[in-house]
Amino acid sequence: MNFNWTKEQLEYKLKVIEFAKNHLNNDLVQKDLNCSFAADNWQKCAEFGIQQLAAPKSFGGQFDEIDILHATLAMEGLGYGCKDNGLPFSLNAQMWTVQMPISQFGTDFQKEKYLKGMASGKLIGSHALTEPNAGSDVFSMQTVAEKVDGGYILNGKKHLITLGPIADISLVFANARPKMGKWGITGFIVEKGTKGFNQSENMAKMGLRTVPIGELTFDNCFVPDENRLGAEGAGWGITTSTLEYDRCCILASQLGSMERQLDETVKFVKQRKQFGKSIGDFQSVSNRIANMKLRLETSRLLLYQVAWLKSQGKSAMMEAALLKLQLSESFVESSLDAIRCNGGRGYLTENEVERDLRDAVGGVLYAGTSDIQRNIISNLLGL
């Protein structure tokens, strides 16, 4: 295992941080309050080249092939520089669960039509897997795709779909062979405005409020054959293969957020004076800072390990589960510690400390809850 980053990778990370600090942190308190999506910032990211990290050069990407190590470090930088945790979250959701599968499994027609558009920021894509009755047990989905002449008829409902309310295209998973259970799961690219396809309004939520999340419904929605992603029944392979990339990069941005949070907290406890000295001089405060640092660095090691394994084309089932569990739970704990270190100031929304805690809670739920990660880990240990 080699954790040495190249000079180019480190320089690019710094460029991302600089870009994010200068261009993505405008009016965040208001955006969070209004649950408003920053379409302008999304476009700025595209112009900078963020979405290009998840596409090969021939279809609008930065490099000949997608470079997971480069992307991981870049997304970490984005999380550090961008104080809107929702933006990196939604970017990662599109990049690794829509762009990546289309890049891996799509036809040239699909890549030309959809991948290029997403890499350039002209299109926004959502990944529609979860259903009201199929969350952790996602392959028990009830949305069906009936084969008809020239395509499929989709019927069903998806919920908790990141970017669902505003997406131009949705990568939807439905069962095309219900009698075959999980082997029937198939991916389809559905365009906004397709007859029988409805996208709900944004739903209010605790954190990540700048990300539109909602429901998608399919009522006799016809999707042509040319929009089927991969073979009929390939949905299971598609979702499992992209999950580790998704975890890796979404969590990279969270790691960046944790590092920013730690730096800001250290800065605050050094300058805040009580009883004639910096509050950081009090052991009860400095111990909290030490715990935050420990969580950050243990999470970082796990993240880089998963990124390295994926860069080698290796499986990272255990490592990705450990990473997801450790990093997401750590972000919640450290966010609470950051508030405690800031005292009453940290409780006020205007100071942009408490928002991290609200945003962090989602991390222990999406992309496999902490309970599910523990199940995976213990299962892999033979329990």
Next chain:
Amino acid sequence: MTEIILEYISKILSNEQLEDELQAEDDLLGGGILDSLGMMKLILFIEEKFNVKVPPEDMTIENFMTVDHITTYLNKK
């Protein structure tokens, strides 16, 4: 090859104690013998044991529904 895979599934991967002895033609995922994680573990085992790479696009019913399907797939590689 068939025996090695059958033995691995029977001893290591099975969700529960199987009522009957596992057969090469049993539906692994659809029949509830393996869950999704179990199938991923099996694929990892196959890659390491037989020194092959199973790309995601090959993870279909045509290749992995039963142990018979798996051996046919591996023999083609």
